[in-house]
Amino acid sequence: MHAAKTYIAHTEVTTMNTVAIDMDGTLLHSEGFVSQENAQALKTLQAQGHKVVIATGRGHKDVNRLLQAVNITPDGIVSLNGARVFWKGKLIHESHMDRDDAVHLAEWLTDRQYYFHVYTNHGMYSPSRSWEFFMNDLDIYTQDKEGGEEIKEAIRRKADGHHRQAHMNELHSAEMIREDDLTVYKFLIVSMLEEKLAVCRKTWGDKPSMLITSSGRDNLEIMHPHTQKGKGLLHLLKHADLDLSTTFAIGDNYNDLPLFNAAAVSIAMGNAESDVKHVATHETTNHDNHGVAEAIHHIILRSTAHNT
Structure with missing residues (x-):
């Protein structure tokens, strides 16, 4: 070129x-x-x-x-x-998500140990254990791979850089979305485990007030259909x-x-x-x-x- x-x-x-x-x-x-x-x-x-x-x-x-x-x-x-x-x-x-939808989704994801963060009118939020959930998924993803430790370290280093650049706020509980009157624009859910993402898509994909898409094989994006x-x-x-x-x-x-x-x-x-x-x-x-x-x-x- x-x-x-x-x-x-x-x-x-x-x-x-x-x-x-x-x-x-x-x-x-x-x-x-x-x-x-x-x-x-x-x-x-x-x-x-x-x-x-x-x-x-x-x-x-x-x-x-x-x-x-x-x-x-x-x-x-x-x-x-x-x-x-x-x-x-x-x-x-x-445009933004219904607040009740956002609270219920945040509760469901946290209970099932998904890494996610939420884009709001006051910045990005993620539960305190979200990073732990990401690392657990990463351990499972790399455990049977040749060069698994090197792969894990490369992914961890890149993800850690993104996380620090984002200036993430802590989502103490799903109810915080309602209590702090947060306007939720989008959820980003990240996992290297395709089956785990498939469960999330199957559970929430038929809800008419939500749209699920993806920007990569390791994530789901959930937002309002508009x-x-x-x-x-x-x-x-x-x-x-x-x-x-x-x-x-x-x-x-x-x-x-x-x-x-x-x-x-x-x-x-x-x-x-x-x-x-x-x-x-x-x-x-x-x-x-x-x-x-x-x-x-x-x-x-x-x-x-x-x-x-």
């Missing part, structure tokens, strides 16, 4: 595109940073008059932290899978008076499918789940090989050039 090393400022284009990009497994390297190649491609888009929207399961503060490291300011952010949508730094839409990346993108487009017919979406996992359904053109990463690749309009390279930059230079900008 030949990513552009410089970009042209103040270039006018006839077609102005909106490009919605997932983060984990897409814009981010597997080590958790935005590569210079991807950053330069985003700058090229914005310099040529296109709009860059980040559509992610992460919170908007985390998005800004990661992008500020490479001097990128996105035009819009669809955060927490669409629970909170921002345009030019201002909150324009919000909380979807695709719906978040549509709110953003309406607010900013942007054209749906010139939208592109880039992603890799199941929580990106609503985004693909909403956008005019969808691009799956080379590392995407097969179901995601199946519905995508195009495919690019792996996220560790600057697949977003590849998509921008060889699909999005070429498409724009052909339409002008």
Whole structure:
């Protein structure tokens, strides 16, 4: 791939595109940073008059932290899978879970020793024993694997880094959600044990007031059914008076499918789940090989050039 090393400022284009990009497994390297190649491609888009929207399961503060490291300011952010949508730094839409649902789910997960954390209007919360539950699952996952101790240490170190960066608050009990009047946007449940995640999905998947999706094989995301990346993108487009017919979406996992359904053109990463690749309009390279930059230079900008 030949990513552009410089970009042209103040270039006018006839077609102005909106490009919605997932983060984990897409814009981010597997080590958790935005590569210079991807950053330069985003700058090229914005310099040529296109709009860059980040559509992610992460919170908007985390998005800004990661992008500020490479001097990128996105035009819009669809955060927490669409629970909170921002345009030019201002909150324009919000959806949240039913509080009783959140309390019951937190009780069920804690009683059954799942690691989880909750995204709320006052930051992220996790039960005090949640980390212990994660490590128990990790012990089971690695016990019969060759090089199990090395695998366990690598996963533990990475997870510990994420946990510390999140500035996690302690959820003393599920009732704290009600007592502290917390607005709950999303639950993230993490386990390497597929059967354990399957039990959770089976137990809560039929509840009409909840939506279950995933951003990786080791997690589940649970939120209100109106909380979807695709719906978040549509709110953003309406607010900013942007054209749906010139939208592109880039992603890799199941929580990106609503985004693909909403956008005019969808691009799956080379590392995407097969179901995601199946519905995508195009495919690019792996996220560790600057697949977003590849998509921008060889699909999005070429498409724009052909339409002008």
